[in-house]
Amino acid sequence: MLKLTHVSKTFHPSTINERKALIDLSLHLNNGDFVTIIGGNGAGKSTLFNAITGAFLLDSGKIELDGKDITFMRDFRRAREIGRLFQDPLKGTAPNMTIEENLAMAYLRGIKKGFSLGINKKDEKFFKDHLAELNLGLEDRLKTKMGLLSGGQRQAVTLMMATIVTPKLLLLDEHTAALDPATAEKVLDLTQKIVRRDKITTMMITHNMSQSLVCGTRTIMMDEGRIILDVQGEERSQMTVEKLLALFKVRSKKEMDNDRMLLN
Numbered sequence: 630m631l632k633l634t635h636v637s638k639t640f641h642p643s644t645i646n647e648r649k650a651l652i653d654l655s656l657h658l659n660n661g662d663f664v665t666i667i668g669g670n671g672a673g674k675s676t677l678f679n680a681i682t683g684a685f686l687l688d689s690g691k692i693e694l695d696g697k698d699i700t701f702m703r704d705f706r707r708a709r710e711i712g713r714l715f716q717d718p719l720k721g722t723a724p725n726m727t728i729e730e731n732l733a734m735a736y737l738r739g740i741k742k743g744f745s746l747g748i749n750k751k752d753e754k755f756f757k758d759h760l761a762e763l764n765l766g767l768e769d770r771l772k773t774k775m776g777l778l779s780g781g782q783r784q785a786v787t788l789m790m791a792t793i794v795t796p797k798l799l800l801l802d803e804h805t806a807a808l809d810p811a812t813a814e815k816v817l818d819l820t821q822k823i824v825r826r827d828k829i830t831t832m833m834i835t836h837n838m839s840q841s842l843v844c845g846t847r848t849i850m851m852d853e854g855r856i857i858l859d860v861q862g863e864e865r866s867q868m869t870v871e872k873l874l875a876l877f878k879v880r881s882k883k884e885m886d887n888d889r890m891l892l893n
């Protein structure tokens with residue numbers, strides 16, 4: 630489904646600011662995999678997502694999605710098949726547009742030809758039904774501007790936007806980290822429900838180590854641009870946070886330096 634082969638990226642090469650963000654990284658995801666990603670500060674987790682979405686071109690390596698080589702595909706074309714959520718609920722939606730306009734934009738993303746934002750009664754019902762699933766009372770607020778929603782409501786709508794046309798791949802970049810604990814749990818539950826229902830291949834960066842073992846089907850640990858641990862199945866079900874920390878220490882030859890991860 631998603632295949633990264635020997636992917637490397639160095640920022641500001643041959644300067645004092647040189648930073649090897651991804652080093653010869655290979656990763657193969659099967660259809661329906663739900664991978665959680667953890668790692669130290671600056672390990673390359675977000676850069677990995679940026680490489681997949683095409684924010685920059687690789688120095689070397691290859692990225693394939695569903696059998697298609699997307700290594701040189703422009704980012705806006707990849708966005709038709711890859712959904713992404715960020716930590717910041719303000720990202721990814723248009724605050725001055727209404728909920729239904731935002732949903733319409735996301736829905737029409739899947740349609741390749743030019744489109745208008747004309748929303749008819751049938752669309753309205755479709756959006757209402759989807760919003761009702763969120764259980765946040767938003768189905769009666771289709772004409773409300775996105776900017777007026779709380780962070781949690783907004784993140785839930787963003788999740789809906791990213792999945793209203795089922796993406797081939799869903800990338801979640803600490804998408805619940807900026808929410809209060811109760812709202813974060815609600816958004817995470819919703820995420821898992823949608824991912825399971827639509828069988829979406831998903832990658833989720835989290836700073837919560839126990840969450841990384843409880844959610845999803847596979848856990849990857851990154852350090853300094855490399856994957857240093859990749860567990861699933863029986864091995865993963867036997868894994869604990871203490872074991873994860875110990876493995877980090879052995880494989881990276883240092884203590885975990887991600888404060889948010891340790892505090893959690």
Ligand SMILES: Nc1ncnc2c1ncn2[C@@H]1O[C@H](COP(=O)(O)OP(=O)(O)OP(=O)(O)O)[C@@H](O)[C@H]1O
Pocket residue numbers: 640641648649650668669670671672673674675676677
């Ligand atoms: N556009 C860029 N230009 C220069 N350096 C960058 C750029 N993007 C990332 N980096 C650097 O690449 C390294 C990896 O960064 P990245 O954001 O991927 O880490 P991360 O694992 O997501 O970290 P964190 O958990 O702290 O957010 C860091 O040293 C970062 O400073």
